[in-house]
């Protein structure tokens with residue numbers, strides 16, 4: 001069993017698959033804390049968790065115009081330490097809803113393949129500068145990352161980000177060795193992982209082994225043949241993988257975490273129900289508004305943004321937690337709650353999954369719709 005050395009996991013994580021391990025917490029747990037506790041931060045592994053021996057661990061860095069470098073964890077820790085708070089989300093978050101339109105390929109995630117944590121480590125921009133990267137002369141267009149986890153054919157997990165993001169001090173890309181103030185756990189990438197805030201989780205490579213500057217994107221399967229969106233009528237047979245853009249910055253999303261689907265919900269004395277959830281957008285774009293309705297959009301109510309970061313637009317990497325009391329009609333026993341968020345570029349979530357459906361079930365950011373039963 002290639003998974004025999006996998007770590008043990010918290011029972012609060014509900015697995016959608018065990019080998020490789022993929023799991024998310026219950027939505028109501030997710031929004032209890034602005035900073036998601038590590039124990040129930042979702043886990044998305046494609047392969048067995050590698051066993052890392054620190055005594056022979058070093059990150060290799062190479063590419064044109066820089067000094068080839070090998071860095072141990074100890075050497076990394078001697079560089080200036082930066083801490084950011086950033087949300088990481090899987091491109092497959094909320095895939096189970098898209099699959100209701102038509103079956104898609106992938107794990108059927110609920111709305112909790114997302115979490116917000118603090119990440120500490122070295123800034124990639126500072127490291128690259130230190131080893132001689134010069135933006136005015138360097139021809140690299142991408143920074144490729146490789147993990148220590150291997151496919152049965154011995155290909156490492158990998159992904160890449162645009163060079164502009166990597167070398168921008170305000171891009172805040174971190175080679176993180178701590179999550180929520182503690183060394184990374186094995187599931188989250190011990191000893192070092194990439195955190196590319198505002199970018200899809202798939203590029204936040206765990207168990208980091210190698211960094212390569214290149215004119216090309218990462219050659220890894222997950223960069224070239226996965227994590228891309230397509231038009232709704234494109235099929236597995238007609239998909240032009242080489243022509244489609246790899247997902248990098250994620251679009252605006254939100255989800256209702258309380259109540260859950262089909263819950264029996266107590267109606268407040270003022271004929272409202274209390275609704276709570278999260279909202280987030282990629283690219284460092286803060287959430288400026290969340291609208292919620294209980295009657296198909298005849299009446300939208302603005303949610304209160306109860307927990308958010310005061311980071312500037314462009315560097316706003318954390319999610320926003322929101323709460324609202326939504327009026328419900330006295331005669332109804334069942335309603336469907338809808339939520340949609342708006343980011344600082346006034347991007348808004350699409351209304352339905354039908355028109356954003358895609359073969360891989362990625363970018364599942366249509367209005368979140370939660371049918372509930374009312375109890376008076």
Ligand code: MTE
Pocket residue numbers: 041042043044045046047088089090091146147148149157158187188189200201202203204205206207
């Ligand atoms: N890095 C490696 N080496 N192997 C992986 O399977 N999964 C990626 C990314 N980094 C992955 C990886 C995906 S798809 C996501 S969504 C995030 O890690 C999940 O990070 P988490 O498990 O810490 O939540």
Ligand code: MO
Pocket residue numbers: 044089090091092201202
């Ligand atoms: Mo992912």
